[in-house]
Amino acid sequence: MPVQDDAIDLLDEDHRNVERLFQQYKAAHDQSHKRTLAQQICQELTVHTRIEDEVFYPAFRQATGDQQMVQHSQKEHREAMDLVHRIEAAQVDDKLMLDLEDAILHHVNDEREKMFPEARKAKGLDLQQLAQQLQARKAELMAHA
């Protein structure tokens, strides 16, 4: 059987995808191209934070008991989503996009450096099964986005 991406691989693929989109946004000059990229970034982040909040974080909390890590991450999600909503309401706002990029890079770094290593060590966290749940929920949310 081929080795499948586990939950952490999938989440980090989303991270790299959004990092690339921010690079494209910063290289873009045309206003309509910027608007398209901003919308795409907001949509990707909305779906990504939801699948983490609904699927990954609860499983992580249950397996590790690390309530503090989850609360910290959820707070960063709320702050990022607040920026996302302001960007969606604006036409094109470079300053808000840079604020969002800063917030996301910081948050992604926390997940990569702290949460994901802890998740990999956790006993009783089935990362293969979680990957399937994440993928299914993501497909559902994308279909309605």
Ligand SMILES: [Fe+2]
């Ligand atoms: Fe997150």
Ligand SMILES: [Fe+2]
């Ligand atoms: Fe994430």
